[in-house]
Every structure is written in C-alpha cells, then in structure tokens.
Amino acid sequence: MIQVEGLTKDYGARRAIEDLSFQVGRGEIVGFLGPNGAGKTTTMRILCGYMPPTAGKASIAGFDVIEQSLEVRKRVGYVPETVPLYPDMTVWEYLKFMADLRHLPDAEDKVDDVLELVHMEARAEGYISNLSKGMRQRVGLAQALLHQPEVLILDEPTIGLDPAQVFEVRNLIREIGRERTVMLSTHILPEAQQVCNRVLIINKGRIVAEDSPEQLQARLSGGMRIALRVAGEASGLAELITPIKGVNHILEVRQDGLDLLSDPGVDVRPEIARAVVNARYELVELKSIGLSLEEIFLQLTREESSIETGLVTESALADNGHEGETNA
Amino acid sequence: MRNIWTIAKREYKTFFASPAAYVVAGILYLILGVIFYINVAAAMTQQYVPDVQVVISPLVTLLIFATPAITMRLLAEEQRLGTMELLLTAPVRDWELVVGKWLGGFLFLLTVIAVTLLYPVVLNQLIDPGIDQGLMVSGYLGLILLTGSLVAIGVAISSLFSNQIAVFFATMGAFLLLWIIGMPTQLMGGTSGEVLRYLDLSEHFYSTFYIGMIDLRDLVYYLSLTALALFFGTVSVEMRRWR
Numbered sequence: 274m275i276q277v278e279g280l281t282k283d284y285g286a287r288r289a290i291e292d293l294s295f296q297v298g299r300g301e302i303v304g305f306l307g308p309n310g311a312g313k314t315t316t317m318r319i320l321c322g323y324m325p326p327t328a329g330k331a332s333i334a335g336f337d338v339i340e341q342s343l344e345v346r347k348r349v350g351y352v353p354e355t356v357p358l359y360p361d362m363t364v365w366e367y368l369k370f371m372a373d374l375r376h377l378p379d380a381e382d383k384v385d386d387v388l389e390l391v392h393m394e395a396r397a398e399g400y401i402s403n404l405s406k407g408m409r410q411r412v413g414l415a416q417a418l419l420h421q422p423e424v425l426i427l428d429e430p431t432i433g434l435d436p437a438q439v440f441e442v443r444n445l446i447r448e449i450g451r452e453r454t455v456m457l458s459t460h461i462l463p464e465a466q467q468v469c470n471r472v473l474i475i476n477k478g479r480i481v482a483e484d485s486p487e488q489l490q491a492r493l494s495g496g497m498r499i500a501l502r503v504a505g506e507a508s509g510l511a512e513l514i515t516p517i518k519g520v521n522h523i524l525e526v527r528q529d530g531l532d533l534l535s536d537p538g539v540d541v542r543p544e545i546a547r548a549v550v551n552a553r554y555e556l557v558e559l560k561s562i563g564l565s566l567e568e569i570f571l572q573l574t575r576e577e578s579s580i581e582t583g584l585v586t587e588s589a590l591a592d593n594g595h596e597g598e599t600n601a
Numbered sequence: 602m603r604n605i606w607t608i609a610k611r612e613y614k615t616f617f618a619s620p621a622a623y624v625v626a627g628i629l630y631l632i633l634g635v636i637f638y639i640n641v642a643a644a645m646t647q648q649y650v651p652d653v654q655v656v657i658s659p660l661v662t663l664l665i666f667a668t669p670a671i672t673m674r675l676l677a678e679e680q681r682l683g684t685m686e687l688l689l690t691a692p693v694r695d696w697e698l699v700v701g702k703w704l705g706g707f708l709f710l711l712t713v714i715a716v717t718l719l720y721p722v723v724l725n726q727l728i729d730p731g732i733d734q735g736l737m738v739s740g741y742l743g744l745i746l747l748t749g750s751l752v753a754i755g756v757a758i759s760s761l762f763s764n765q766i767a768v769f770f771a772t773m774g775a776f777l778l779l780w781i782i783g784m785p786t787q788l789m790g791g792t793s794g795e796v797l798r799y800l801d802l803s804e805h806f807y808s809t810f811y812i813g814m815i816d817l818r819d820l821v822y823y824l825s826l827t828a829l830a831l832f833f834g835t836v837s838v839e840m841r842r843w844r
C-alpha cells in the first residue's frame with residue numbers, strides 16, 4: 274500500500290531523513306517509532322504530498338506522491354502532529370468544509386458518521402476553540418476519516434492526551450486498522466507494542482530496525498533478560514554467575530539477587546540454578562523477562578550515537594546482545 | 602472550480618465572525634460619512650452641486666488602507682494555525698487555494714463597497730436633478746476592478762509570511778508604492794516614464810473611470826495585474842512546499 278524507496282529530505286543544509294526504504298502492506302498498522310527529530314514528521318509529510326523529497330521515491334496505492342500527488346491525497350487521511358483546526362468554526366462546520374473540499378456526496382451524512390465514530394456527536398455544534406486537547410485530536414481524526422481513505426497517516430495521535438483518552442484513541446485506531454492501512458508515529462513504545470502489527474524504528478533519519486513488536490524484541494535483545502532471586506545472603510552471586518557459559522553480562526545487582534542478560538539461543542537457566550544451589554544460596558526465583566521495547570530502543574539509539582557515522586546495520590543489531598561490542 | 606468556491610465561502614463567512622473586519626468596515630464608513638457630510642454641507646453653503654465623486658474619491662483612498670487589513674490574514678493565518686498543512690494535503694490544487702482565498706476576500710470587500718452605495722443614493726435625493734449615473738457606474742466599476750487587483754496583491758504577500766502584522770505593512774507598502782509610482786514621470790519623459798506610468802495603480806483609475814470613461818486598456822491592466830498577482834501567490838505557495 275505504501276512503498277518508500279531511498280527517500281531523502283534536506284532542509285537547507287540539514288539532512289532530516291536519509292535513504293529511507295520501507296513498505297507497508299494493505300491492512301497493516303505500522304508504527305513509526307523514533308525520538309524527537311528522528312524524521313517521523315518529515316517522512317509523513319512527504320507521504321501525504323505536503324512536500325516533495327530531495328531524493329528517492331514514494332508511492333501510495335500505486336500512485337507516486339510527487340507525480341500523482343492529487344490522486345494520493347484523495348486516498349490518504351492525514352492527521353498532522355499539531356492537529357490543525359479552525360478555532361472559529363464549529364466542529365460540524367469544520368468537518369463539512371473538509372468534506373466539501375473532498376467533493377463527498379452526501380457530505381452531511383458523512384460528517385454525522387465520522388462524528389459518531391469518534392464519539393463527538395454531542396459537541397457537533399460547539400466551537401472548536403472550546404474543545405479539550407483530546408476532543409481536538411478526535412476531531413482531527415474524524416476529518417481524516419471522512420472520505421474513508423485507504424491509508425490513514427497519524428502523526429503522534431496520542432500526544433498530550435490523558436490516559437483515558439489515550440486508551441480510547443488507541444482502541445479507535447485498532448478498530449479503524451481492521452479495514453484500513455494505518456501508519457502512525459509515536460515515541461511511546463508500549464503504544465507501538467499495543468497497537469501495531471509492525472514497528473519501524475527510525476533514528477536520525479535512518480531506519481535502524483523493522484519487525485513485529487514481538488520479533489523485534491526477540492531479535493534485538495538477542496538473549497533473554499533473566500531475573501535471579503534468592504532468600505537471605507546474596508553477596509558473591511555475580512562472581513559465581515559471570516563465568517557460566519551463556520551468561521552475557523550482569524545487568525543489575527540487587528539486594529536479593531541480580532538480573533542478567535544471556536547469550537542468544539541458549540537457555541542458561543538450568544546451569545544457573547545448579548550453580549546457585551550448589552553454592553548453597555537459597556534460590557527462590559529464576560525467570561526470563563525479555564527486554565522491554567524501551568530498553569531495546571534505548572540500546573538502539575545509544576549505539577547509533579556512539580558510532581559517530583551512525584552506521585549500524587540491521588544485521589549488526591540483530592546478533593547484538595553484546596553492549597559495546599558493536600563499536601569494534 | 603468547486604474547491605475555489607468552498608474555500609471562498611469559508612473565508613467570506615469567517616470575515617463576518619471577525620471583529621477586526623467589522624472594525625475596518627466601521628471605520629471606513631465613519632470616515633466616508635464624515636467626508637460626505639462636510640462636502641454636502643459645504644456645497645449647500647457655497648451654492649454648488651456636489652457629484653458622486655465626493656463619495657468615490659475618499660473611498661478609493663480608504664480602500665488602499667482597508668484592504669491590507671482585510672487580506673493580511675488570508676494565507677498568513679493558515680500558516681500560523683498550521684491549517685496550511687491540511688489544505689496542502691487535501692486534494693486541492695495550489696492555484697485553487699490561492700484563487701479561493703482571493704475570491705473570499707474580494708467578495709467581502711465587494712460587500713463593504715456595496716454598502717457605500719447608500720451615499721450616492723442619499724446624494725441623489727438631495728440634489729436636483731440627481732447624480733450623474735454614468736459617473737457613478739464607471740466610478741464603481743473602476744473601484745471594483747481596483748479592489749480585485751489590491752486583494753490579489755494582498756493574497757500574494759500574505760503567502761510570504763506567517764505574521765499578519767508583517768503582511769499588513771508589506772501590503773500597505775506595496776500599495777502605496779504602486780499608487781504613487783507614476784508621479785515622478787510628470788518630470789520624467791521617455792519610455793521609462795511611460796512604463797512607470799503604465800504600472801501606476803491610480804493612473805488607470807483617475808484618468809478614466811473616475812471621470813466617467815471606460816477604457817478597455819484600463820480593464821486589461823487591472824485584470825492582468827490581478828492574474829499576475831494570483832500567479833505569484835500560487836508560485837509562492839508551491840515554493841513553500843520545497844523549503
């Protein structure tokens with residue numbers, strides 16, 4: 274549905290995105306994950322036909338975003354990061370205006386439909402200037418859904434919302450994503466995890482990883498994070514565990530045990546259990562708790578910046594459980 | 602075409618919700634009324650018959666000052682609100698956006714101008730045998746054409762900034778420059794003088810429409826100036842995408 278190839282955008286001398294390539298299939302919900310300034314907004318703006326790229330190609334539903342911009346714009350619903358609205362219009366007037374710009378037949382019915390979809394019927398006659406942030410976000414979403422677009426592009430759809438509204442908007446996106454292709458940007462990892470089928474991680478204008486949230490976690494963490502807990506005396510545990518084959522390194526030493534990272538592909542738990550019991554520690558817990566996306570993400574972006582050129586290849590990341598070793 | 606109308610309609614309605622537009626129109630009517638009253642009173646005491654020019658002459662000058670206040674928000678406000686991103690990602694061509702904005706502003710000013718017809722109507726009642734209708738028709742036609750050009754220039758300049766105050770002063774500056782550019786040519790001869798005089802906004806108004814004449818060349822001048830300004834506005838919106 275969305276095809277991006279070698280997309281590059283320079284703002285004057287500053288390169289915002291560099292050689293971005295990815296694809297989004299029909300019916301997928303793809304998360305575009307990256308820290309501030311990574312180039313998420315830039316990429317989305319290019320996809321929506323707001324501005325042309327400096328180099329590279331992108332197409333949506335088979336239409337080139339530069340050459341056939343109008344065709345693309347007809348098929349895409351877009352909610353910009355700032356959710357721009359006209360404060361001096363009522364919700365209904367605004368949606369009617371947007372529907373008219375799209376030449377929708379039965380515009381008034383369509384407006385009523387989307388208002389219902391985002392649960393804003395009650396505020397239809399209210400002025401936009403009086404709406405809360407969450408309501409504005411929903412009106413923005415309603416605007417993007419008016420023409421039942423094949424592709425929905427949402428730039429940080431849950432930013433600035435309270436938890437209840439975040440929950441609601443995420444549910445709404447999941448609902449919409451059942452029938453449509455959705456691409457959303459976020460820097461909230463659990464959001465990507467909860468909502469998306471696939472995550473693209475972007476940093477400094479480059480894609481650093483791409484996979485399903487589960488796969489990404491497995492691939493990137495390489496090994497497992499293992500929590501070891503003992504009752505009573507826990508000192509000396511680290512010295513005991515470190516030499517064991519398959520233990521990558523100790524992540525955290527605690528009063529009641531430690532957390533460690535194992536090498537990929539081996540389960541070191543039986544070995545550890547044996548060693549701990551033999552050394553007369555009282556083992557109470559030993560479990561694997563895969564890395565959270567947060568940790569993966571921090572790891573990724575940290576490594577990215579620790580290598581000056583930022584040339585971390587995907588494969589280098591894939592078999593990387595060894596912090597610091599990718600510097601070699 | 603439909604998009605132009607959609608955009609113009611929204612714009613036109615927005616003016617009626619905007620206090621600034623009312624203030625501008627109110628001040629215009631007030632000044633026009635005061636000048637009208639003074640003129641009519643003077644004519645009464647000094648025993649001469651005023652004609653419709655006592656309305657049109659100050660109205661032209663007032664429009665030069667009022668138009669920038671009306672047009673400054675057209676595209677600059679979209680830029681400030683961020684709604685430009687919405688319009689530029691909707692299936693609307695850049696020129697449709699610019700022309701729609703122009704039409705909205707133009708229609709609003711036409712409404713403002715239409716209300717001033719009250720003064721000629723009153724004048725018609727006051728004097729005998731009534732006003733020179735030809736003078737009124739040509740005068741108002743010139744006024745409308747001039748306004749069309751002014752709004753187009755205003756839209757073009759409004760596309761350059763997101764700060765409305767900057768737009769206001771830039772537009773005002775452009776208007777005043779175009780209003781007086783022909784003046785030094787009274788001293789200057791030759792083709793350069795001719796060119797400057799041709800560019801002059803007031804020249805095309807005062808030498809014909811104002812005195813009851815309708816010349817095709819002036820019509821062409823105002824229409825091409827409008828088209829040119831709208832073209833520049835469109836280019837400027839397009840350029841904005843490339844930044």
Ligand SMILES: Nc1ncnc2c1ncn2[C@@H]1O[C@H](COP(=O)(O)OP(=O)(O)OP(=O)(O)O)[C@@H](O)[C@H]1O
Pocket residue numbers: 284287288289290307308309310311312313314315316354460844
């Ligand atoms: N209009 C612009 N002019 C100049 N530089 C820009 C412009 N927009 C973005 N940039 C730069 O391009 C880079 C990418 O910005 P972008 O807005 O795409 O990031 P982002 O991933 O959306 O960040 P955020 O999470 O903060 O929204 C940044 O370095 C930013 O400073």
Ligand SMILES: [Mg+2]
Pocket residue numbers: 313314315354428
């Ligand atoms: Mg952004």
